Amino acid sequence: MEHKRLRGTRDITGEDSAAWEQIIKSARSILSVYGYSLIITPVMEELSLFCRGIGEATDIVLKEMYDFEDKGGRRIVLRPEATAAVVRAYIENTLPEKSDLFYMGPMFRYERPQKGRYREFFQIGAESFGDNTPHKDAEIIMLGRDILKSCGVKEFSLKLNSLAASAGYREKLVSFLNSVKGSLCESCLKKLERAPIRVLDCKNPECKKAAAAAPLITDNLTPEGAAHFDGVKKLLKSASVEFMEDPSIVRGLDYYTGAVFEFTTELLGPQQNTLLAGGRYDSLVNSLGGKDVPATGFALGIDRLAEVLKVQGSVSAPQKTGAFIVYDAKYRDRAFELLQALRAEGIKASASFEPKSFKAQFREADSGNFKFALVLGDNEIENNTVSIKDMETGGQQESPFDSAAKKLK
């Protein structure tokens, strides 16, 4: 094969594209019910936006960026996530301080691809600016839950944590981790230097054991952070949203400052199980040069969600709709005319222009999921009619040519 798709990218076809359509359609409808409006930002941004936005010490910035220099010598990056970009757009366009936005589109991370993880992957996300009440956090979480539900995900759970650590927490944690240094894995020792909190979500059993007695961030929240977190939990409880507190939810990006959450599923195996995740980031707008505006949001991975729907077998089968015209080759122009009449009525209609046997044309009508086959042969032309065959029941009746399109409407 002469040309192949790039590593870690995919072509979405067939059953996949059906799942995607289902997801995008459901998500948009829920987002609109919640009053969020679409924002589209460029796929490319300045490299420095993400270095500052996501955090210099994160893996994304350290080793996963798709960056390059353009012909003008600018340092460019294909966005690895959208939050920093949406914040940039929010500032640059001086959007209303209170803005509820959503986006969808491709993100890029230079990683080794594996199940449920790609170099180009698609996210749908929501970001809410200018509201620091626990109600907004609860809303964002419920929005995420409703999207997963309406897409048809049957089993998922919600994990919650807060990263509103008080001033002394980092030192406290570091000194504890130093005391158990001997039983930490190599990568945790590195994390100890640059992002000690991420030691808490290491999956290595030894590290887990060692970190089990670590001071919990939820015991060391700022007073405001603790009150806010309690508020979120209360709201979720009274809305009957089930969740589990999980102190190991620390997120891979540095900008989170408050309640964080992950919706996970077991359906894709123990890895790559996060479907939708996000949290509060109250200082990002300011640190990217905007006003001191609080914000919270989430992103969901369409690729993974589509995979879940396929595993569950809940990708709905294509519905039979529209009409396929089956005709004797002599009457191709007449068939062409009929096509236009159908389309003018808004009816999905198609035909094969290459001369083919009736049998082959009917097969095409069948595999193309058309509800009706409209037959134009000698008899119909002689009587100025068209035969309408219902492809599901097999029943067939004749109708005057001119009113056929209206009849199917």
Add this chain to the structure above:
RNA sequence: GUGGGUGUAGCUCAGUGGUUAGAGCACCAGGUUGUGGCCCUGGGGGCCGCGGGUUCAAUCCCCGUCACUCACCCCA
């Protein structure tokens, strides 16, 4: 970036150091001179991933490379 597995038809996969490399599904045609799905018959399709080596002879053995895949790391 590290480690394992796999590369044969559009897809899923058999197979053998030695003639024209197979199956199922899909596709196309015929069985039905104007009717799909089921059935029957036939047909088209393959640099056996790429490069090198061993050999009289390699799809098969060896080395390299690329790709896919699974896992680690990390994440959606």
